[in-house]
Amino acid sequence: MSKPRKPKPAYQADAVFKALGHPARVTIIRELSAGECCVCDLVEAVGLGWSTVSRHLSVLRDAGVILDEKRGVQVFYRLQLPCVSRFIACLDQPSAFPDLMTEGCGCK
Amino acid sequence: MSKPRKPKPAYQADAVFKALGHPARVTIIRELSAGECCVCDLVEAVGLGWSTVSRHLSVLRDAGVILDEKRGVQVFYRLQLPCVSRFIACLDQPSAFPDLMTEGCGCK
């Protein structure tokens, strides 16, 4: 589907971080890290109302973090910036990789 | 210096993203990416008042993104999570690395 987007510079770091600044939206990214989901999956995952989740999704989409695609009656979302999910995974596992945290999460 | 921190799990992704969810704080991280700074440097960089910058710094510190160290009269801050600055740099340069964005910012 993809509605007309704001013409702001896609992927800009400030916008991405702002979009990720809410735990529900990080949860959404975690879900999408495993593969695309329809909105119904994400509503269940975050445990908030449909309208609320829908707005969280639009925030992430406007920031260029995720993409939506309408197929039939459903809308499927997927990650547009795979490095985001990798970054999250790294932050979630600091104790498992103490030296990687110091050296930059293993990202060369 | 390092005051008593909240005992929450350091580096947790939600907290990190929340801390980075304000442009002034991203600016701070950008500055610190080049090396440690005293508060005075950061106040100039973000263009806000001392008290405001000080609070932004405490948010970042509480999230485990930066570290403070008092030396003499001044307090110096530096990055605690180098991968954050790398991630920002990657997000800032999407057009320069279109395929890396798709493949994960070159982070293996």
Next chain:
DNA sequence: TGACTATTTCGCACATTAGCGAAATACTTA
């Protein structure tokens, strides 16, 4: 000790955001 500098904490006014339910929209199938 007293003055001085660097930084943080406090309290407040203002702005932004979150979450909700109802209504609107879009697509599909009968």
Next chain:
DNA sequence: TAAGTATTTCGCTAATGTGCGAAATAGTCA
């Protein structure tokens, strides 16, 4: 076309976050 499902938009209230100046703290030096 009518009805049904999936999702988004709207309007509102409550909660949270921001920025500021004043006051508090801490370290240095005369």
